Amino acid sequence: MTKTRKSKHGGPGLREIAAEANVSIATVSRVLNGNARVDPAMRKQVLDAADRLNIDTPQPSKSGALVFLLSNRTMLPPFHACILAGAESYCAAHGWDLFFVSLSYPPNATSRELHLPKLLQRREMVRGVILAGNPSPNLIELLEQKNISYVVLGSNILGEFPTLKNDVVFSDEMRGGEDVTRYLISLGHRDIWFVGNTRLPWFARYHEGYCRVMEEASLTPRLSSIDSEDDTEIGYLGTKYLLSTGEPVSAIFAGNDSSACGVYKGLREQGLRIPENISVVGCNDTVGDLLYPSLTTIREFPEQMGRHMAELLLERIANPELESRRLMMPTQFIRRDSCAPVAGGETHSADDSDSAFSAISQQ
Known part of the structure; x- marks a missing residue:
């Protein structure tokens, strides 16, 4: 009819x-x-x-605007910048504007104590949020209370993972952590340390993959965790600490490429060469090809993640009754020059000259 x-x-x-x-x-x-x-x-x-x-x-009308909301980060990290670029490209191709907004707020406050940026209160213009940075459950709860459509970067949600009413995109860090750990073991490495800040979820997910493979190989996982949000500092101090213990180390798994930069610096200050003395791997492939030697790492696909986040959000705006969806993006192992086989089973450790770092607890 x-x-x-x-x-x-x-x-x-x-x-x-x-x-x-x-x-x-x-x-x-x-x-x-x-x-x-x-x-x-x-x-x-x-x-x-x-x-x-x-x-x-x-x-x-399907035209309008979205907001890329960077939560609780003082600056835009390279990985998030690539997500933003991918989301912006998808929005432009489909006639939507994308605004960038940063927001700092207490992660432990109740959702009622939080205040959204003024731009997000213009609901006649802004139709949804791409949530990146370090989002916590209270902000997600507030968006749901305000009936604002969103898609969130699941790998970066702080605290207990909430039950989501909207959509989430992950990168498969656990699989990536498994891949690089297996590679190091295949080269004969047994004394492999993980350096990162496992209080942050993206480090924790790589660490989980590392631990799983180490335990499968009947090897002891070793962790040097530094409570900082400065990635390079995490790598540098974590390396200085583990070397100060005098425990054997033949390879270091840095929780991301920026932390690997700090690892490189810490090793070189001790006169150790990469990979002749100690092999190093990283994660996320943001600066790995700029280091010397070039860094073996796990490539994520942040631009594609951004495109998929924008796509999911526009689909939800068009059909708000959709069930919550989860998308897991794969990772890719990238072999470069920072790893070498263990020569004659030899491992290396530093002397106790870095004892000042003994106050940094090993988790």
């Missing part, structure tokens, strides 16, 4: 739809104009009523 468009009293069948749906004419008007403030259940109620009346409802 062909639908008709009625024209009575201020719009195409507004009164009839309102009466059928048992809502106000203003609510019907907001639904038909694509207003994002309307509750999804109410929107469905109105559209179902229009369908029963055979009234052809206009399709809301």
Whole structure:
């Protein structure tokens, strides 16, 4: 049956739809104009009523704006910059604007104590949020309370992972951690240390993959964890500490490429060569090919992650009733020059000259 468009009293069948749906004419008007403030259940109620009346409802405009929200980071890290570039490219190709906004807030505050940036309060313009940085559950809860569509970078959610009503994209760090650890073991390495800050989720996920493979090989996982958010500092201090212990080490698994930069510096200050004395691997492939020797690492695909995050968000805006979705992006092992086989089973450790770092606890 062909639908008709009625024209009575201020719009195409507004009164009839309102009466059928048992809502106000203003609510019907907001639904038909694509207003994002309307509750999804109410929107469905109105559209179902229009369908029963055979009234052809206009399709809301698909153009608008999204916000890339960088939470609790003082600057845009290279990995997140690539996610932003991918999201921006996808938005531009589909007629959407993308605004960049940073937000600092207490991770342990209640959602009621948080305040969204003013731009996000302009719901007639901003239709959804790509949530990156170091998001915590209280911010996600606030977005859900405000009925704001979002997609979140799951690998970076701090604290206990919440039950999500919207969408999440992960990078498969655990598999990546397994891949580089197996590679080091295949070269004969047994004394492999992980250097990172396992209080942060992206380090913790790589560390979990590392531990899994070490235990499968009946090897002892060794961790030098530094409580810092400065990646280079984490690598440098973590290396200085593990060398000060005098324990054997033949390879270091740095929790990301920036931490590997600090590892390189810490080793060279002790007169150790890479990879002749100690092999090094990193993660995320942001600066690995710029180091000397070039860094063996795990490549993630942040630009593709950004594109997929934007795609999922636009799909949710078009269909708010979608079930929560999870997308796991694969990683790729990249072999370069920073690793070598263990020569004659020899491992290397430093003397106790770095005892000043003994106060840094080994987790």
